[in-house]
Amino acid sequence: MAVSRRTFITSVMSGSAIAAVSGTELISAMTSAANAASPVGDVVGKITVGYQGWFACPGDGAPINTWWHWSQNGSQPPSPGNTTIVAWPDLREFTRTYPTAYANLGNGQPAALFSSYDQQTVDTHFRWMRENNCDTAALQRFNPNGGEGATRDAMAVKVRSAAEANGRKFYVMYDVSGWTNFQPEIKADWTNKMSAMTASSAYAKQNGKPVVGIWGFGFNEAKHPSDAAACLDVVNWFKSQGCYVMGGVPTYWRAGINDCRPGFIDVFNAYNMLSPWMVGRISTAADSDRFYNDLNVPDQAYCNARGIDYQPCVMPGEVTARHRAHGDFMWRQFYNMVRVGAQGIYISMFDEFNEGNQIAKTAENQSMIPVNSGFLGLDEDGTVCSSDYYLRLTGDGGRMLKGQIALTPVRPTPPVVGGGGGDTNLARGKATAESGHNQNFGSPNIVDGDPNSYWEGPNNAFPQWVQVDLGSAASIGRVVLKLPPQSAWQA
Known part of the structure; x- marks a missing residue:
């Protein structure tokens, strides 16, 4: 079973980021125009989203026939004690779902999940990409030679179909996590299977060459290959096959410290495009600013001086860890990556519900989440957000990257469509009064933000x-009165 990137090293050392570039070299790189960046293509000048497509359920027809990436014990349905996810998807647009062992949602509906193996799921995801300015999907491909192989092969076909139908681009990104015999096997997989995907009109090309991604070379972690010569051989082999090679590299790739093994700089220099990993490294807008100064600026200068395209990560932040700040965290990253001059932006990720960094439609509030599951909705900080908010935010980030809107540190995307600066629950936590109440169901319950608590009038009598x-005086956009979920209110 492929491991989540959540397990990777997340330590950072402030101030050590520029160690691999001298002051003279940095100034020279920033003023040199010797190697111009690549022209706009399917990844340069575009928004690329990482696409896992790795969720399956028993009964969906997938060869793997398990709760793939939903459960720790895949033979048993997901439950609070048997789960791998930290956020709950919005299931309202899926025509086929699979019941879990979670309690009902807060609105009383059964708790079910989707399968990536259903073509309708992939079609829906790629429609969301089309509707929200996501240009290209990087299909994650882990070692396909084990029990996951047949399912991953089928997923590539499904992604191709969805990309073609929705006018999106896609490419294969090999993730070498745990892939010990990667050197011959990755070449064989491309030659015998995945290279056929380049015949699709939807397969991403850059500089006239099919794009291939390799994620994981040089990470200072036991699950990643440590033979720099073997890694360099693979990169150069793909280039000899006429490919444009994108590398998902450690955060501190230039310096060879922290999350990066030393001795891999020749591997990194061989890539056509570099995309340093950022999940787990930052969690606030201030962190983004610090990394902009300490890492992104010198990264960009280094790449510019060597004719390497730079594609930094932008992520929404984990929901349950309360990183998102109703979009301000993600927008600050967009702002910083556009002003640094990045050739493209890589979104980490589209459907990564395991790490909680997904931009795919996500439960808005507790009414859309299994009761007592511990998951949080997008309104966790008190700001109401529509389930597609981070898709829309990505769309606006893409427009800023392409110069279609001005560079701005102020997030232009409202958390709810038509909400201007974003809908806010003005009543939450405010003082209440009442005609009376029954038992302990007093009026403060209506402003506590908990859908399972409620006010109940006395004596079963009206009014x-x-x-x-x-x-204080406030401008009111709407008034919403909600009943508690059936699980709290009974019949």
Whole structure:
């Protein structure tokens, strides 16, 4: 079973990032125009999203026939004690779902999940990409020679079909995590299987060459290959096959420290495009600013001086860890990566519900999440966000990258469509009054943000009333009155 990138080293050392580039070299690189960046293509000047496509469920027809990437024990349905995910997807647009062992959602509906093996799932995901300005999908391909191989082969076909139908581009990104015999096997897989995908009109090309990604060379972690010569051989082999090779590399790739093994700089220099990994490295807008100064600026200068295209990561942040700040965290990264002059942006990731960094439609609030699951909705900080908010935010980030909107540090995307600066629950936590209540179901329950608590009037008699004091005059966009979920209110 492929491992989540959550397990990778996340240590960072402030101030050590520029160690591999001298001051003279940095100044020279920043002023040199000796090697111009590649022209706009399918990855340069575009938004690329990492696409896992690795969720399966028993009964979906997938050869793997297990709760693939949903459960720790794949023979048993997902539950609070048997799960690998940290966020809950919005399932409203999927025509086929699979029941789990979670409690019902807060709205009383059964808790079910999707399978990536269903073509309708992939079609829906790529439609969302089309609707939200996501240009290219990097299909993750782990070692296909084990029990996952047949399912991964089928997923490549499904992704090709969805990309063609939705006018999106895609390419194969090999993830070498745990792939010990990668040197001959990755070449054989490309020659015998994946190179056929380049015949598709949807297969991504850059500089007239098919794009291939390799993620994981040089990471200072036991699950990644440590033979620099073997890694360099693979990169150069793909280039000899006429490919444009993108490398997913450690955060500290230039310096060979922290998450990066020393001795891999020749491997990194051989890539056509570099995309340093950032998940687990930053969690606030201030972190993004620090990394911009310490890493992104010298990274970009180094790449410019050597004719390497630079494609840094942008991520929404993990929901349950409360990183997202209703989009401000992600937008600051977009702003920093556009102003640094990046040739493209890589979104980490589209459907990564295991790490919680997905931009795919996600549960908005507790009514869309299994009761007592521990998951949080996109409204976890009190700001109401539509389930497609991070898709829309990505769309606007792409427009800024392409110069279609001006460079701005101010997020232009409202958390809810038509919400201007974003819908806010003005009543939450404010003072209340009431005509009376039954037992302990008092009026403060209506402003506590918990869908499972509620106010109940006394004596089963009408009229009854409840009132909220907003504290000051406010402009009201709408009034929403919600009933508690059936699980809290019973019948």
